[in-house]
Amino acid sequence: xxxxxxxxxxxxxxxxxxxxxxxxxxxxxxxxxxxxxxxxxxxxxxxxxxxxxxxxxxxxxxxxxxxxxxxxxxxxxxxxxxxxxxxxxxxxxxxxxxxxxxxxxxxxxxxxxxxxxxxxxxxxxxxxxxxxx
Numbered sequence: 195x196x197x198x199x200x201x202x203x204x205x206x207x208x209x210x211x212x213x214x215x216x217x218x219x220x221x222x223x224x225x226x227x228x229x230x231x232x233x234x235x236x237x238x239x240x241x242x243x244x245x246x247x248x249x250x251x252x253x254x255x256x257x258x259x260x261x262x263x264x265x266x267x268x269x270x271x272x273x274x275x276x277x278x279x280x281x282x283x284x285x286x287x288x289x290x291x292x293x294x295x296x297x298x299x300x301x302x303x304x305x306x307x308x309x310x311x312x313x314x315x316x317x318x319x320x321x322x323x324x325x326x327x
Contacts, residue, residue, distance in 0.1 A: 213245055220302060221245060224309055244309075247320050252301045256287060259297055264290045 221244045225237070232240060260268060268286050272278060291297065308320055 217245060217248060221248065224306055228310060248301070248305050251305060251320060252298065255297050255301050255304075256291060256294075259291050259293070260286070261290060 218241065221241050224244075225232070225240065257265060257268065264286065271282065271286075287294075305320075
């Protein structure tokens with residue numbers, strides 16, 4: 195029996211995605227302002243879908259903010275996923291995007307406008323494609 199306990203402790207749990215609490219709060223406020231009522235699990239799924247979509251839109255807007263030549267280099271670098279890491283990504287964006295806050299704010303406005311224009315939240319209403327989880 196003690197061997198079973200050791201096996202349980204030695205298996206690492208899958209990592210939960212780290213979510214920006216500022217963005218999560220923004221999304222919760224959107225749902226509240228729209229007046230939607232959701233059960234806890236449905237709300238959790240909705241916010242998760244919204245977060246993934248917001249992240250994709252922000253990423254797309256950040257890439258679009260890069261100077262043309264740097265964007266081409268970054269997109270080529272992104273094709274080689276096994277060798278891409280946060281340090282390399284950070285170097286590209288830290289050096290070449292000086293107005294991150296404005297891009298974040300503009301993305302929030304863009305996301306909110308689309309969200310409020312549509313009766314129901316649907317990934318098809320947004321200008322980015324998401325890969326399934």
